[in-house]
Amino acid sequence: MSVVDDIEAKKDITRDELQYLLEGNEGEYLRQRAVAVRKAVYGQEVFIRGLIEFTNFCKNNCYYCGIRRDNRQASRYRLTAEEILDCCQNGYELGFRTFVLQGGEDEYFTDDRLCRIISSIKSNHPDCAITLSIGEKDRASYQRYFEAGAERYLLRHETADEAHYRKLHPREMSLQHRKECLYALKEIGYQVGAGFMTGSPGQTVDTLHEDLQFLRELKPHMVGIGPFIPQHDTPFGNEPGGTAAMTLTLLSIIRLLLPNVLLPATTALGTIDPVGREKGLRAGANVVMPNLSPKAVRKKYALYDAKICTGEEAAECIVCLKNRVKNAGYNIVCDRGDYRNRGIENV
Ligand code: 5AD
Ligand code: FES
Numbered sequence: 001m002s003v004v005d006d007i008e009a010k011k012d013i014t015r016d017e018l019q020y021l022l023e024g025n026e027g028e029y030l031r032q033r034a035v036a037v038r039k040a041v042y043g044q045e046v047f048i049r050g051l052i053e054f055t056n057f058c059k060n061n062c063y064y065c066g067i068r069r070d071n072r073q074a075s076r077y078r079l080t081a082e083e084i085l086d087c088c089q090n091g092y093e094l095g096f097r098t099f100v101l102q103g104g105e106d107e108y109f110t111d112d113r114l115c116r117i118i119s120s121i122k123s124n125h126p127d128c129a130i131t132l133s134i135g136e137k138d139r140a141s142y143q144r145y146f147e148a149g150a151e152r153y154l155l156r157h158e159t160a161d162e163a164h165y166r167k168l169h170p171r172e173m174s175l176q177h178r179k180e181c182l183y184a185l186k187e188i189g190y191q192v193g194a195g196f197m198t199g200s201p202g203q204t205v206d207t208l209h210e211d212l213q214f215l216r217e218l219k220p221h222m223v224g225i226g227p228f229i230p231q232h233d234t235p236f237g238n239e240p241g242g243t244a245a246m247t248l249t250l251l252s253i254i255r256l257l258l259p260n261v262l263l264p265a266t267t268a269l270g271t272i273d274p275v276g277r278e279k280g281l282r283a284g285a286n287v288v289m290p291n292l293s294p295k296a297v298r299k300k301y302a303l304y305d306a307k308i309c310t311g312e313e314a315a316e317c318i319v320c321l322k323n324r325v326k327n328a329g330y331n332i333v334c335d336r337g338d339y340r341n342r343g344i345e346n347v
Helices: 001-012 013-021 027-042 083-094 112-122 139-150 161-166 177-187 205-218 246-259 267-272 276-281 315-327
Strands: 045-048 048-055 098-103 129-133 152-154 191-198 222-227 332-333
Touching: 001 027, 001 098, 001 246, 013 205, 013 222, 013 246, 027 191, 083 098, 083 112, 098 112, 098 152, 112 129, 112 139, 129 161, 139 177, 152 222, 152 332, 161 177, 161 222, 177 191, 177 205, 191 205, 191 246, 222 246, 222 267, 246 267, 246 276, 276 315, 276 332
Parallel strands: 045 332, 048 098, 098 129, 129 152, 152 191, 191 222
Antiparallel strands: none
């Protein structure tokens, strides 16, 4: 039996099997099995999410991130509630039925402010899903956003290895708290997304194996992975970035371990390879997240260098995106794109 068949059957992977696949062995077969599993659950459909980057103020100082608080070069902005609602209206007209509100950890956006924004979006667009991606909060805050109408939450765990976590983040952050947040979100009833960067400084086969084991344990509804891309004004500005090949291999492995999972072909993957997102879809991904932020702020939400945010990345060019997805063999659907459980158990 091949290693790919083995991990598909047991929905688990050993450290040595991971190393073997990351070396490129059985690469084409891995990709084909991931595509077959994705097809059994989601057919040829690709879900779209409109990403609204509503603030790049952040109280944290992650070493890899361009909007970290110590980056004096970052030109900071916040969208007003009205601007956020306008982005949603624009997105709704373009066919989006899921909005992702993403931002740094910005204390200006108190729970009251956030809840008002969430309920306004819900009342304008009751048929849409709201996803939050705003970092670590108290359980009570997560509960309030949920009651206001947010149903999904993205919080990448970043790495499941303690020592690696400390290499990527200052002492004031902890892996344990990050995990507690993810479990709290799940308990409240959110559809939850975890994830990590590929090729981040200090990442090894062992830390990646821990990431995969953590994902098997958490059983998130979504997993966001994309290559680490250095941002020149951060402490990791001179570190090498992650590769598309490694990201694609991990997308396929994750599809086999968690067959039902919602798996985006990320902007970061599209940034390091002009056809990265298409390759992602052909490796088992089933979600794309075009940018709905106002054009004036897109460049300022600079987590990493050379982010794509013009042309076909932008939501205005949804027609181009539809064509690209079609050329990759898939179809964009304009619905909420909820998690599916087609009887294939996630372990
Ligand atoms: N390269 C790639 N991804 C990054 N992120 C933050 N900084 C970078 C970078 N330099 C990712 C993190 C975060 C998500 C919003 O963006 O994984 O969770
Ligand atoms: Fe903002 Fe990492 S720098 S959460």
